[in-house]
Amino acid sequence: MMKTFKIWTYKEGDIPLMHDGPMSYIYSSEGHFIEEMERKGNPLAANHPDEAHAFFIPISVTRIVQYLFSPDDDPFGFMGRLQAIGPFVSRKNPKLFENLIRVLCNANSSEGFIPRRDVSMTEINGPYNNTPIVSGGQSxxxxxxxxxxxxxxxxxxxxxxxxxxxxxxxxxxxxxxxxxxxxxxxxxxxxxxxxxxxxxxxxxxxxxxxxxxxxxxxxxxxxxxxxxxxxxxxxxxxxxxxxxxxxxxxxxxxxxxxxxxxxxxxxxxxxxxxxxTVNIPAERFDVFHMILHSVWLRRLNIRLLKS
CATH class of the missing domain: 3.40.50.2000 (Glycogen Phosphorylase B;)
Known part of the structure; x- marks a missing residue:
């Protein structure tokens, strides 16, 4: 994967909805992932769209909810119109859903999560601008x-x-x-x-x-x-x-x-x-690479299913 897989990250869009995400609390994985994908020197980043195997839209669902969602809105109608990502809202745009590899914490197979195509990732409660502490604990x-x-x-x-x-x-x-x-x-x-x-x-x-x-x-x-x-x-x-x-x-x-x-x-x-483990910058075999390895496997599966 490290020698072959290339991902193009779209440059369009502005913060706070694009190119930014939470770096703390339970949704910190979103912010860290966006930051890592846009980090200079990321070996998995494609230099041109033509060489990419997958395309990443660096949009933060957390920021969408934070800045655009109102308690008076219908959450599924609102999110479905804006962005087809989550287990429920993806159903609002079936055509787009066909081409998505969704990476979700809430990997619930009863809510539309498809294991052969979607990626289940762990939820990590990360402190701001720091990595969660990993230790052996007590003997x-x-x-x-x-x-x-x-x-x-x-x-x-x-x-x-x-x-x-x-x-x-x-x-x-x-x-x-x-x-x-x-x-x-x-x-x-x-x-x-x-x-x-x-x-x-x-x-x-x-x-x-x-x-x-x-x-x-x-x-x-x-x-x-x-x-x-x-x-x-x-x-x-x-x-x-x-x-x-x-x-x-x-x-x-x-x-x-x-x-x-x-x-x-x-x-x-x-x-x-x-x-x-969260590493900044990412290191081989850490959670960032586990996520991308899962995406890589599904990208291969999609190619095989369509051929």
């Missing part, structure tokens, strides 16, 4: 908490999780809306063997990368979620997938995993950290 032998989650109780999956495990006096499964004042979120993650990653309003969340960054095995509790970079990453080797219907059995499921298997999975979590 796997010193993690005293079996499973942990702290966050808002919203969405069907989280409501079920809180119904069975929320705010209970159970040192094994700790599920809270808010931590105690003397607790640090990252420290508690680092002390946990398994980090629960349930869907919220949407299937995507930054919980997945938070877990991986601290060496905690992600427990994926989602319906219809297409796992990121699964063309090359075998998620069964470094994560646990629990069906939503099995939430009441969560404790038993995790306790039944032999400690030797846990150690193997935790070791692989550390090994795959580099594939979820």
């Amino acid at each position: 796997p032998h010193n993690r005293s908490i079996l499973a942990f989650f702290a966050g808002g109780n919203h969405g069907i999956v989280r409501k079920k999780l809180f119904q069975h495990w929320g705010n209970k006096e159970d040192n094994n499964i700790q599920v809270y809306t808010y931590l105690h004042k003397n607790q640090n979120y990252i420290e508690v993650l680092s002390q946990s063997k398994y980090c629960l990653c349930p869907s919220g309003y949407e299937v995507a969340s930054d919980r997945l990368t938070e877990a991986i960054y601290v060496g905690c095995i992600p427990v994926i509790i989602k319906n219809n979620y297409v796992l990121p970079y699964s063309d090359v990453l075998d998620w069964s080797q470094f994560s646990v997938q629990v069906p939503v219907a099995k939430i009441p059995d969560l404790k038993r499921i995790l306790q039944d995993i032999p400690f030797s298997k846990y150690l193997e999975m935790q070791k692989r979590v550390i090994e795959v950290q580099k594939h979820f």
